[in-house]
Amino acid sequence: MPETTDHPQSLAALAADGGGTAGVPIELIGVTKRFGSAAPAVDDLTMTIPAGEIVVLLGASGCGKTTTMRMINRLIEPTSGRILIGGLDARAQQPDELRRHIGYVIQQAGLFPHMTVAGNIAQVPMMLGWDRRRTARRVDELLDLVGLAPGEYRDRYPRQLSGGQQQRVGVARALAADPPVLLMDEPFGALDPITRENLQEELLRLQGELSKTIVFVTHDVDEALRLGDRIAILGAGSRIVQYGTPEEILADPADAHVEQFLGGRSAMKLLGLTRVRDVVLDDQVRAGTGDDVAGLRHRLRDAGAEWAIVLDENDRPIRWVGRADLDGGSGPVGALPPGPDGRIDTVLSAGSTLQEAVEALLNADREVVPVAGAHGGYVGAVTLTTVRQAVQEVRERRRPPRPGRTTAAGTPPAPDTGAPSADSVALAAAGEADGPDRADAR
Numbered sequence: 001m002p003e004t005t006d007h008p009q010s011l012a013a014l015a016a017d018g019g020g021t022a023g024v025p026i027e028l029i030g031v032t033k034r035f036g037s038a039a040p041a042v043d044d045l046t047m048t049i050p051a052g053e054i055v056v057l058l059g060a061s062g063c064g065k066t067t068t069m070r071m072i073n074r075l076i077e078p079t080s081g082r083i084l085i086g087g088l089d090a091r092a093q094q095p096d097e098l099r100r101h102i103g104y105v106i107q108q109a110g111l112f113p114h115m116t117v118a119g120n121i122a123q124v125p126m127m128l129g130w131d132r133r134r135t136a137r138r139v140d141e142l143l144d145l146v147g148l149a150p151g152e153y154r155d156r157y158p159r160q161l162s163g164g165q166q167q168r169v170g171v172a173r174a175l176a177a178d179p180p181v182l183l184m185d186e187p188f189g190a191l192d193p194i195t196r197e198n199l200q201e202e203l204l205r206l207q208g209e210l211s212k213t214i215v216f217v218t219h220d221v222d223e224a225l226r227l228g229d230r231i232a233i234l235g236a237g238s239r240i241v242q243y244g245t246p247e248e249i250l251a252d253p254a255d256a257h258v259e260q261f262l263g264g265r266s267a268m269k270l271l272g273l274t275r276v277r278d279v280v281l282d283d284q285v286r287a288g289t290g291d292d293v294a295g296l297r298h299r300l301r302d303a304g305a306e307w308a309i310v311l312d313e314n315d316r317p318i319r320w321v322g323r324a325d326l327d328g329g330s331g332p333v334g335a336l337p338p339g340p341d342g343r344i345d346t347v348l349s350a351g352s353t354l355q356e357a358v359e360a361l362l363n364a365d366r367e368v369v370p371v372a373g374a375h376g377g378y379v380g381a382v383t384l385t386t387v388r389q390a391v392q393e394v395r396e397r398r399r400p401p402r403p404g405r406t407t408a409a410g411t412p413p414a415p416d417t418g419a420p421s422a423d424s425v426a427l428a429a430a431g432e433a434d435g436p437d438r439a440d441a442r
């Protein structure tokens with residue numbers, strides 16, 4: 001092992017001392033796991049999980065997702081291949097030590113029933129030899145972070161918590177020692193849909209603050225699309241069928257298997273991922289309340305339009321005014337009596353998804369819905385044509401060049417982390433012996 005390098009030699013050294021450790025990349029290189037003589041559970045898997053991203057492993061039951069994940073924290077030892085975490089060979093780390101710096105969240109939280117919430121969260125800090133005061137402070141900080149009031153929850157036992165609260169404690173426990181990597185194995189699988197959605201939102205919020213590298217296993221396509229910066233769709237033996245961003249996968253599914261997996265509603269799902277602000281909006285004839293009625297009539301005629309949108313002095317949409325409302329009128333537009341069909345029920349925000357836009361269009365009385373920018377000012381409008389064009393455009397834009405897809409499957413460009421090269425790290429210190437397969441990490 002080279003002694004003179006400035007690079008850290010262990011994940012413990014990578015983890016800042018309570019100071020907010022960001023994620024590190026994970027590389028799996030030709031990783032295979034065989035259980036006995038059966039076909040490999042994981043067969044020669046090579047993939048890079050970029051630092052600070054949520055990468056979702058998505059695939060049918062038994063395809064090897066959990067085995068893949070558990071090889072990262074050495075709950076399962078690979079039969080062959082290498083796994084680098086932050087550039088460090090996982091085999092060169094003591095398994096226990098490695099696991100203290102890789103958070104692990106499983107279905108139904110896996111909390112110790114005889115320990116309080118605080119006791120559960122304090123497990124890893126105690127193993128790391130933190131003193132009581134520091135540990136107690138960290139427990140409260142983490143409870144706050146996952147949205148549980150420390151005073152109310154720290155002394156409860158797991159049985160006194162709902163499933164969702166238990167899972168929040170599970171996440172707090174996994175984050176206790178501020179690990180750069182979080183492994184989450186179907187963490188929300190046992191929760192009802194509403195709790196599940198809330199926790200997904202919470203996870204995204206947390207990740208916005210923490211930027212960990214998160215490997216997330218699920219069978220649920222919608223969960224994958226919602227959470228993943230990238231999704232790896234796995235076939236038998238964890239073979240990568242497609243690896244890309246949700247938009248890339250929806251816009252250009254690698255094959256019929258992926259399309260089938262996506263549930264055949266890829267256009268609708270793409271709508272849910274695309275924001276109104278990112279598409280070319282339709283423009284409507286605009287009118288200020290002080291504009292002259294006769295002038296507006298001419299403008300509508302010249303534009304071949306039936307309706308204009310009336311905006312207040314701050315450009316906020318007030319109502320629609322039609323050619324028929326203007327006929328025979330004079331003076332300012334703002335003085336016209338409101339027409340029966342001019343009401344604006346819905347104004348979309350620029351942050352709305354195209355799916356929300358379609359819902360608004362279906363519920364609206366007209367085939368156009370205005371969109372407001374940050375301060376409520378009108379920025380354009382959505383019509384069904386806008387939506388259709390946007391989907392086509394997203395598909396074109398997201399579609400990677402064909403030969404590139406082989407690159408996408410396995411190795412997205414890894415950011416330069418300044419981590420040591422694999423060769424600078426001792427390789428075989430931990431030996432090859434199988435670890436405690438199927439044991440749950442604490």
Ligand SMILES: Nc1ncnc2c1ncn2[C@@H]1O[C@H](COP(=O)(O)OP(=O)(O)OP(=O)(O)O)[C@@H](O)[C@H]1O
Nearest residue numbers: 035041060061062063064065066067068219437438
């Ligand atoms: N300890 C073990 N001994 C023998 N076979 C195992 C062991 N663990 C997993 N397997 C087998 O390896 C394959 C992959 O299992 P794994 O749990 O990784 O799949 P998975 O994709 O996570 O499935 P699920 O979505 O159902 O959890 C399966 O065929 C499974 O039976």
